[in-house]
Amino acid sequence: xxxxxxxxxxxIICGVILVVGGIIWLRLHPFxxxxxGAFAVAMMTPxxxxxxxxxxxxxxxxxxxxMADRHVGERIAEAFGKTVGTIxxxxxxxxxxxxxxxxxxxxxxxxxxxxxxxxxxxxxxxFFGGSFFLGIPVxxxxxxxxxxxxxxxxxxxxGKNYILLIMAxxxxxxxxxxxxxxxxxxxxxxxxxxxxxxxxxxxxxIVGLFTxxxxxxxxxxxNRRWPIPLRDSIDAxxxxxxxxxxxxxxxxxxxxxxxxxxxxxxxxxxxxxxxDSYYADANHPLLTLxxxxxxxxxxxxxxALAALLILAFRNRGSGxxxxxxxxxxxxxxxxxxxxxxxxxxxxxxxMLQQTGISTRIAxxxxxxxxxLIPLSFFITAIVRTAQGSATVAMITAAGILAGVAxxxxxxxxxxxxxxxxxxxxxxxxxxNDSGFWIVGKMSNLTESEVLKTFSPLLTIMGLAxxxxxxxxxxxxxxx
Numbered sequence: 001x002x003x004x005x006x007x008x009x010x011x012i013i014c015g016v017i018l019v020v021g022g023i024i025w026l027r028l029h030p031f032x033x034x035x036x037g038a039f040a041v042a043m044m045t046p047x048x049x050x051x052x053x054x055x056x057x058x059x060x061x062x063x064x065x066x067m068a069d070r071h072v073g074e075r076i077a078e079a080f081g082k083t084v085g086t087i088x089x090x091x092x093x094x095x096x097x098x099x100x101x102x103x104x105x106x107x108x109x110x111x112x113x114x115x116x117x118x119x120x121x122x123x124x125x126x127f128f129g130g131s132f133f134l135g136i137p138v139x140x141x142x143x144x145x146x147x148x149x150x151x152x153x154x155x156x157x158x159g160k161n162y163i164l165l166i167m168a169x170x171x172x173x174x175x176x177x178x179x180x181x182x183x184x185x186x187x188x189x190x191x192x193x194x195x196x197x198x199x200x201x202x203x204x205x206i207v208g209l210f211t212x213x214x215x216x217x218x219x220x221x222x223n224r225r226w227p228i229p230l231r232d233s234i235d236a237x238x239x240x241x242x243x244x245x246x247x248x249x250x251x252x253x254x255x256x257x258x259x260x261x262x263x264x265x266x267x268x269x270x271x272x273x274x275x276d277s278y279y280a281d282a283n284h285p286l287l288t289l290x291x292x293x294x295x296x297x298x299x300x301x302x303x304a305l306a307a308l309l310i311l312a313f314r315n316r317g318s319g320x321x322x323x324x325x326x327x328x329x330x331x332x333x334x335x336x337x338x339x340x341x342x343x344x345x346x347x348x349x350x351m352l353q354q355t356g357i358s359t360r361i362a363x364x365x366x367x368x369x370x371x372l373i374p375l376s377f378f379i380t381a382i383v384r385t386a387q388g389s390a391t392v393a394m395i396t397a398a399g400i401l402a403g404v405a406x407x408x409x410x411x412x413x414x415x416x417x418x419x420x421x422x423x424x425x426x427x428x429x430x431x432n433d434s435g436f437w438i439v440g441k442m443s444n445l446t447e448s449e450v451l452k453t454f455s456p457l458l459t460i461m462g463l464a465x466x467x468x469x470x471x472x473x474x475x476x477x478x479x
Contacts, residue, residue: 006046008355012386015041015352019431023447030437030447031337034344037432038079041351042072049356050075075354076347083346087141087434088339093300094145095335095442097261099327100307104314105251106258107153113255114150115157123154124164124219128212131172134266136180136205141438143173145300146262148442155230162230163453164223166443171215171457174435175465178390178422179204179211181277185394185425189418192398197277203415204422207465207472211423214464215457222453231444253314261307265299272299338441342434349388349432357386372410373420373473376401377466380424388432390425397421413478416469423465426458 005011015037022033047068054064067075101107118126127147134143147169155162181187181197181204190200252258272294275287293299308324376397384393401417410417429436430451440450 005044006049008049008357011041011044011355012352012357014044015348016432019348023431030341030431031344034341034348034431035076038076038344038348038351039072041348041355042076045351045355050354053354053356076351079350080343080347082350083343083434084339086346087342087438089297090141090145090300091339091342091438092332092335093297093304094141095331095338096304096328097300097307098145098149098442099331100304100311101149101258101261102153103327104253104258104307104311106253106261106307106310107149108157109252109255109258110150110262111153111157112249112252114154120158123158124161124168125216127151127154127165127168128172128216128219131169132176132208132212133172135173135176140170140173140177140435144169144435144438144442146265146303147173151443152230160227161223163226163228163445163449164219166439166445167219167222167453167457168216170435170439170454171219171461172212174390174426174458175208175211175215175461176204178394178425179208179419179465185391186418186422188391188395189398189421193414193418195413195415195418199413199415200418203419207419207423207468210468211461211465215461218457218460219453222457226449226452228445228449228453253310257310260310261303264306265296265303268294268299268302269296270294334442338438341437341441345388345432345434345437349392349434352387352432353392357383372401373416373470374466376417377420377424377462380421381427381462384425385428385430388429388434388436390433390435393425394421397424411477411479412473415478416473419469420466423462423469426462426465428459429455 018040019033019037022028022036023030026033028036050068051061051064054067055061059067098107101110114126115123127150131143131147134147148166151162151165151169154165178185180201181190186200186204187197189195190197268290271290275282275290275294279287293302308328311327312324379401380393380397383396384390387393398418398421401421431437431447436450436454439445439454440447445453
C-alpha cells in the first residue's frame with residue numbers, strides 16, 4: 001500500500017466518503033454502510049498504528065502486538081460488541097418505557113400538566129431548559145430516551161412543532177452532558193486540569209445557559225424552515241397517540257404515577273452520582289443500595305418495570321388488554337434496529353480511533369501559536385468530527401493541553417480552557433456518532449433531516465459557547 005494511504009487523515013476521508021456516499025447515493029441501509037466503512041478503515045490502518053494506539057491506552061507491548069495481529073473482523077466485532085454493551089440494555093429498556101408511557105396515557109398526562117404550567121407557546125423552551133438540567137446527572141442518551149415520548153405526545157396535542165421539541169431535548173441534554181460534572185467528560189477535565197469540581201459545575205451551567213439560548217433561536221428558525229410532522233411508527237402509532245390526546249382527563253393516570261417511570265431512573269442515577277462524587281469511600285449499607293440501583297442499566301430496567309406495572313394496572317378489567325406482550329414486542333422490534341445501527345456506528349468510530357488520528361492532530365498543532373482557548377476548541381472539534389465521540393474528543397484534547405493548563409502562566413483560569421474543550425466536543429455530529437443515529441431513529445427522522453437539524457444545532461451551540469468563554473476569560477479571568 002502506498003505510504004500516503006497510511007496517513008490517518010487519508011484513511012478517515014476514505015471512510016467518510018464510503019459511509020456518506022453509501023447512505024446518500026447508494027441508498028444502503030445505515031447499518032450496512034457503517035459496517036462497510038468500518039471494514040475499509042480497519043483494512044487500511046497499518047499494524048504499527050494499531051500497536052501505538054493500544055500502547056497509548058495502557059496495553060503492554062506484547063498485548064498491543066497481539067491486537068495488531070488480530071483479523072479486522074475480530075477488531076470490528078469487539079468495537080461493535082463494546083457499543084452494544086454500553087447502550088443495548090439502555091435502548092431496549094427506554095423503548096419499553098416510552099411505549100408504556102404512551103399506551104398508558106402517562107405521556108399525555110405529563111404533557112397536559114406541562115401545558116397548564118407553561119402554556120403551549122412556551123412548551124419548547126420548557127423542554128430545552130428541562131433537558132439541560134436533566135442532562136447534568138443523567139447521560140444524554142438516557143435523557144433523550146425518557147423525553148422522546150413526551151415530545152411525541154406534546155406534538156400530537158399541539159399539532160405542530162415536532163422537530164422544535166426534538167431539538168429542544170437534544171440541544172439541552174447534549175450541552176449539559178459535556179459542560180457540567182458529574183458526567184464523564186467534565187469529570188475528566190476537572191481531574192486533568194486541576195479545576196475544583198464546584199467551579200466547573202458553576203462555570204459549565206453559566207456557559208450552558210447561553211448556549212441553549214442560541215440553540216433555541218436556531219431551533220425556532222429550523223422549525224419554520226423545515227416543518228417536520230410527527231410520523232407513524234411501530235412503537236408509537238399516530239392513531240394511538242391521537243386517541244390518547246382526545247381522552248377525558250379522568251381516564252388518565254395521576255401525575256405522580258405518570259412520572260414514576262421517568263423519576264425512578266432519574267432519582268436513582270442522580271443519587272448514585274452524588275454519592276460517587278462526595279462519598280466515594282463510604283460503605284454504609286444504604287449508600288451501597290443506592291449505588292446498586294443507580295447503575296444506569298439497573299435504573300432504566302427499574303423504570304421499565306414500573307412502566308409495565310402502570311400499563312397493566314391501567315388496563316385492568318379490559319379483558320385481554322392486560323397482556324403486556326404486545327407493547328414489549330413492538331418496542332423491542334423498534335429498539336433492535338436502533339441498537340444495530342448504533343453499534344455499527346460505534347464499530348466505525350472505534351476503527352477510526354485505531355488509525356492514530358489523535359496523535360496526528362497533536363503533531364499538526366504542536367507548533368501552532370494561536371490563542372489557547374480557540375486552539376483547544378478546534379482541536380476538540382476536529383477529533384469529535386473525525387471519530388464521533390464527544391467524550392473521547394474531550395479526553396484527547398485534555399491530554400494535549402493539560403500540561404499547558406497546569407504549567408503555563410495563563411492570564412486566565414484553566415477553567416476557561418476546560419470549558420472551551422467541552423464546547424468544542426459539540427462540533428460536528430454526523431454519521432459516525434451514535435447520538436446521531438439514536439436521535440434520527442427514535443424520532444423517525446431521515447438522515448438528511450438529522451443533518452439539517454441536530455448537527456447544525458449542536459455546532460451553533462458550541463460556537464456560541466466559545467464566544468461566551470472568550471469574553472468571560474477577558475472580563476473575568478478568575479486569577
